[in-house]
Amino acid sequence: MKKIQIIILIFILSAVFFPNNLSAYKESAKGVDGELTLAGPPFSGKCVHVADGDTVTVLKNGIPVKIRLFGVDCPEKSQEFGKEAKNFSTVLVKGKTVNVRPRKYDNYGRTIASIFIDGKNLSYQLINAGYGWHYKRYSRSVRMAKAEINARNARRGLWQQENPQKPWNYRHSKKRSNKKKMTKASVSDDENISVFVTRNGSKYHRKGCRYLRGKYLEKTVEEAIHEDYSACGWCKPPKN
Numbered sequence: 001m002k003k004i005q006i007i008i009l010i011f012i013l014s015a016v017f018f019p020n021n022l023s024a025y026k027e028s029a030k031g032v033d034g035e036l037t038l039a040g041p042p043f044s045g046k047c048v049h050v051a052d053g054d055t056v057t058v059l060k061n062g063i064p065v066k067i068r069l070f071g072v073d074c075p076e077k078s079q080e081f082g083k084e085a086k087n088f089s090t091v092l093v094k095g096k097t098v099n100v101r102p103r104k105y106d107n108y109g110r111t112i113a114s115i116f117i118d119g120k121n122l123s124y125q126l127i128n129a130g131y132g133w134h135y136k137r138y139s140r141s142v143r144m145a146k147a148e149i150n151a152r153n154a155r156r157g158l159w160q161q162e163n164p165q166k167p168w169n170y171r172h173s174k175k176r177s178n179k180k181k182m183t184k185a186s187v188s189d190d191e192n193i194s195v196f197v198t199r200n201g202s203k204y205h206r207k208g209c210r211y212l213r214g215k216y217l218e219k220t221v222e223e224a225i226h227e228d229y230s231a232c233g234w235c236k237p238p239k240n
């Protein structure tokens with residue numbers, strides 16, 4: 001009886017420490033450039049929409065899948081050559097059946113994938129034509145790096161510009177200016193809020209403050225300050 005238990009234990013341990021299907025998994029998970037694929041097996045389907053140069057929608061078993069192209073970053077639509085990049089992809093793939101090789105999912109849940117049309121990689125073609133940057137942060141493809149150098153040297157597409165702005169920097173600066181706008185808006189909202197005082201208190205408060213007990217009166221910040229109330233240290237209402 002004991003022997004059987006030991007044999008079973010050895011069997012379980014060997015299964016845990018030497019899973020012979022692990023290498024098989026790694027093989028099948030290898031993508032085009034030897035990088036791991038985590039977003040499912042390749043599929044083919046009709047491209048039904050092109051949002052911009054590097055974002056397309058492909059039907060997978062009739063269900064639309066939004067795809068961010070792997071290895072390329074195209075100018076945004078509001079940037080120079082953004083529309084040209086979109087046109088380039090539209091002419092090449094819209095309405096056509098493409099092969100999709102998923103890589104992984106991004107933070108927005110979009111599939112990052114390589115797309116092939118007639119055996120050619122769309123990301124590569126965009127870069128080669130000067131409608132996208134090789135996205136070196138995520139892709140180490142030598143072929144795509146070379147394609148970008150060729151496009152630069154030949155001044156194709158966006159490389160006609162003296163000093164083209166990198167799309168990732170463009171997005172970053174846009175995000176920052178949006179943030180600034182939001183902060184400004186919330187400050188001016190803060191200036192217009194009502195504050196509250198009690199008959200015997202010397203402080204003015206935000207609504208719901210723990211020190212605002214019993215009957216209270218509503219005032220503007222200006223009025224409260226003019227009447228010599230000072231800002232509560234706990235609820236920290238605006239001071240001007």
Ligand SMILES: [Zn+2]
Pocket residue numbers: 204205206209210211212232233234235236
């Ligand atoms: Zn308070």
